[in-house]
Amino acid sequence: MNPELIQVPTLLLDPQRCRQNIYTMAEKARSQNVLLRPHFKTHQSHHIGRWFRDEGINRITVSSVGMARYFADDGWDDITIAFPVNVREINEIKTLAAKVRLSLLVVDAPAIEELGRRLTEDIQIWIKVDVGTHRTGLNPDHTDQLDVILERLQHYPQLHFAGFLAHAGHTYQSRTVQDVQDIYNQSLKELIKLKQKYQPEFPGIQISLGDTPGASMADQYGEVDELRPGNFVFYDLMQEQIGACDADAIAVAMACPVVAIHPERWQWVIYGGAVHFSKDAIVLADGQKCYGRMVTWQEQSWHTGLGNAAPFLISLSQEHGIVQCTSETFSLHQPGDLSYWLPVHSCLTADAMGAYHSLDGPHPDHYRRHALNQVVNV
Amino acid sequence: MNPELIQVPTLLLDPQRCRQNIYTMAEKARSQNVLLRPHFKTHQSHHIGRWFRDEGINRITVSSVGMARYFADDGWDDITIAFPVNVREINEIKTLAAKVRLSLLVVDAPAIEELGRRLTEDIQIWIKVDVGTHRTGLNPDHTDQLDVILERLQHYPQLHFAGFLAHAGHTYQSRTVQDVQDIYNQSLKELIKLKQKYQPEFPGIQISLGDTPGASMADQYGEVDELRPGNFVFYDLMQEQIGACDADAIAVAMACPVVAIHPERWQWVIYGGAVHFSKDAIVLADGQKCYGRMVTWQEQSWHTGLGNAAPFLISLSQEHGIVQCTSETFSLHQPGDLSYWLPVHSCLTADAMGAYHSLDGPHPDHYRRHALNQVVNV
Numbered sequence: 128m129n130p131e132l133i134q135v136p137t138l139l140l141d142p143q144r145c146r147q148n149i150y151t152m153a154e155k156a157r158s159q160n161v162l163l164r165p166h167f168k169t170h171q172s173h174h175i176g177r178w179f180r181d182e183g184i185n186r187i188t189v190s191s192v193g194m195a196r197y198f199a200d201d202g203w204d205d206i207t208i209a210f211p212v213n214v215r216e217i218n219e220i221k222t223l224a225a226k227v228r229l230s231l232l233v234v235d236a237p238a239i240e241e242l243g244r245r246l247t248e249d250i251q252i253w254i255k256v257d258v259g260t261h262r263t264g265l266n267p268d269h270t271d272q273l274d275v276i277l278e279r280l281q282h283y284p285q286l287h288f289a290g291f292l293a294h295a296g297h298t299y300q301s302r303t304v305q306d307v308q309d310i311y312n313q314s315l316k317e318l319i320k321l322k323q324k325y326q327p328e329f330p331g332i333q334i335s336l337g338d339t340p341g342a343s344m345a346d347q348y349g350e351v352d353e354l355r356p357g358n359f360v361f362y363d364l365m366q367e368q369i370g371a372c373d374a375d376a377i378a379v380a381m382a383c384p385v386v387a388i389h390p391e392r393w394q395w396v397i398y399g400g401a402v403h404f405s406k407d408a409i410v411l412a413d414g415q416k417c418y419g420r421m422v423t424w425q426e427q428s429w430h431t432g433l434g435n436a437a438p439f440l441i442s443l444s445q446e447h448g449i450v451q452c453t454s455e456t457f458s459l460h461q462p463g464d465l466s467y468w469l470p471v472h473s474c475l476t477a478d479a480m481g482a483y484h485s486l487d488g489p490h491p492d493h494y495r496r497h498a499l500n501q502v503v504n505v
Numbered sequence: 506m507n508p509e510l511i512q513v514p515t516l517l518l519d520p521q522r523c524r525q526n527i528y529t530m531a532e533k534a535r536s537q538n539v540l541l542r543p544h545f546k547t548h549q550s551h552h553i554g555r556w557f558r559d560e561g562i563n564r565i566t567v568s569s570v571g572m573a574r575y576f577a578d579d580g581w582d583d584i585t586i587a588f589p590v591n592v593r594e595i596n597e598i599k600t601l602a603a604k605v606r607l608s609l610l611v612v613d614a615p616a617i618e619e620l621g622r623r624l625t626e627d628i629q630i631w632i633k634v635d636v637g638t639h640r641t642g643l644n645p646d647h648t649d650q651l652d653v654i655l656e657r658l659q660h661y662p663q664l665h666f667a668g669f670l671a672h673a674g675h676t677y678q679s680r681t682v683q684d685v686q687d688i689y690n691q692s693l694k695e696l697i698k699l700k701q702k703y704q705p706e707f708p709g710i711q712i713s714l715g716d717t718p719g720a721s722m723a724d725q726y727g728e729v730d731e732l733r734p735g736n737f738v739f740y741d742l743m744q745e746q747i748g749a750c751d752a753d754a755i756a757v758a759m760a761c762p763v764v765a766i767h768p769e770r771w772q773w774v775i776y777g778g779a780v781h782f783s784k785d786a787i788v789l790a791d792g793q794k795c796y797g798r799m800v801t802w803q804e805q806s807w808h809t810g811l812g813n814a815a816p817f818l819i820s821l822s823q824e825h826g827i828v829q830c831t832s833e834t835f836s837l838h839q840p841g842d843l844s845y846w847l848p849v850h851s852c853l854t855a856d857a858m859g860a861y862h863s864l865d866g867p868h869p870d871h872y873r874r875h876a877l878n879q880v881v882n883v
Binding site for chain 1: 511512513546568569570571588589590591592593594597612613615616619639640641644674762764765766767769770774776779780783784785822823824825827839840841843852853856857
């Protein structure tokens with residue numbers, strides 16, 4: 128790929144870093160006899176999905192019915208939709224369930240009723256448990272509520288109780304290996320307790336846990352049956368801050384033209400804003416918000432040598448990114464240059480951009496955002 | 506449109522509210538003899554653009570070369586790209602300039618050199634001035650810097666000096682009509698001073714100002730030549746908080762399925778997250794962040810009757826939205842219901858969604874996000 132040809136904000140993918148991340152996680156799971164069911168919401172790409180297949184992965188996680196359909200179209204046939212089932216999509220779910228081994232998440236009994244009455248296909252049912260993130264899921268101590276769901280489940284033989292699933296998203300607040308391992312262990316303990324309680328009645332049930340900090344930083348996976356991390360395929364500055372990766376493992380970077388410089392405040396303006404990066408930030412040690420950190424281009428890829436001394440994005444509007452430099456770094460770029468940025472949250476950046484340019488590619492074939500907004504049905 | 510048929514997060518467009526917003530702004534500009542050159546980055550839609558044409562608008566503003574190309578394709582032939590010129594797109598700029606009356610922004614002399622040497626087509630050149638937002642633009646007091654740009658400009662007869670352009674984005678920090686009017690007046694004063702200084706040498710130069718709070722709230726536009734507001738076409742909760750609109754003027758709303766409820770904390774989970782709303786928030790009076798506020802559906806459109814007592818989105822992850830209710834509002838929805846949400850920043854929500862469903866439409870023809878992420882060039 129020749130960066131000289133890049134004209135507009137472009138999301139670059141380093142296949143080497145990406146495949147290394149996939150290999151490392153797959154190998155860690157294999158060595159601990161844990162099933163890796165990676166979450167594909169981060170990359171949302173057939174092409175990258177196939178790199179997982181090369182590592183022997185054959186079961187995946189997604190976050191929407193549309194994403195399940197997209198990956199089913201590429202031959203994936205064992206898919207968990209790790210999102211409380213949206214019964215408004217029951218017809219799409221029915222179509223999918225006829226095609227793949229489909230696992231769904233439920234958090235209440237009415238969802239079981241709806242699935243049971245409307246579907247004839249076999250479905251695996253996971254009960255979503257809240258291990259402390261408090262986003263969604265049932266309190267694992269309220270087994271009376273679990274019992275209500277399981278009682279309803281018995282009425283529908285096509286619905287198979289798969290087990291208990293949790294997302295320990297509160298690891299994102301952690302900053303040390305010990306904190307993450309503690310959350311991982313505590314989450315697992317909750318799930319194991321449930322498994323032990325319900326296994327006599329439901330032999331074969333499993334427990335599933337998933338988040339990138341936990342899967343990356345926990346030394347021992349323990350008695351978990353499956354893990355569902357997703358972000359590790361790319362990693363990002365948020366994961367670096369938590370301690371789940373080094374900056375060098377981050378497998379995507381934005382390439383953005385510099386369009387203005389402001390020596391009086393050591394700032395640059397880049398073409399690259401909220402519609403490209405999305406708008407998650409990390410808070411730096413000095414309290415400043417950071418929406419991206421600069422890396423430099425050398426030969427065939429980007430390099431992280433500037434470390435934390437690198438210019439960083441202090442704000443994003445729709446198309447503008449404002450970059451804070453120091454007196455030392457200010458002279459690194461002039462308007463017209465291409466600059467390179469590690470994203471704060473690669474899942475959202477990848478979704479906003481909708482396309483990757485691989486460093487392996489022969490030429491950049493300029494990135495075009497999806498067709499501009501359309502009015503439907505008027 | 507029948508909301509019963511909506512299955513997934515969908516951006517609804519109320520044509521009546523939208524056309525009223527367009528009419529009101531066009532009428533206000535007409536009555537004060539100011540040229541309205543609306544910014545089309547908010548809606549990014551051919552269809553909505555035509556509603557402006559119905560109001561006699563024939564000049565527009567956009568924020569990228571790609572957006573200029575998109576609207577040129579629909580017959581717009583007088584377009585300002587209100588973003589510091591990205592010289593890496595010089596070939597696309599050349600093609601556009603051969604087709605439409607193109608206006609570009611410059612903030613430094615090297616950009617003039619690049620345009621002058623590479624383009625043979627006539628181009629209108631605006632100098633971007635910083636009237637206090639400190640995003641980009643030249644300090645209007647540093648006329649020595651302006652002089653350097655204007656000196657270079659003289660060497661290229663195809664480059665025509667159009668005047669001085671500013672974006673008073675610091676109105677977004679205001680909360681009263683007086684504050685906004687003050688910023689508007691102060692910004693205008695800076696531009697008038699420049700116009701008066703340079704008019705003898707460059708007769709016919711104009712001054713252009715543009716931001717939705719200013720254009721909506723300033724009672725008198727004064728001696729400005731053109732205004733470039735954009736967001737007013739939809740408005741949003743951020744504009745309501747500033748005081749630029751009533752909630753009832755907001756012309757887009759997200760329709761999102763409710764997928765889980767949590768009585769112990771009076772919260773719901775909706776299918777609708779950062780990839781749908783994008784991730785701008787306003788801070789409420791009590792310090793809580795708000796990513797969207799609920800409205801109710803009645804007959805043919807949404808209604809804002811719940812006001813500030815409405816449930817609101819307190820956090821967004823990739824696909825999940827977490828809704829905070831009170832004991833009174835918690836019972837308004839059950840899983841499986843469709844809920845409706847005014848966005849915090851309609852520009853970013855519209856961009857993230859990429860499609861509108863008009864309330865006038867005969868059926869919702871389910872929204873599909875743009876094709877999932879593709880790897881290019883591998």
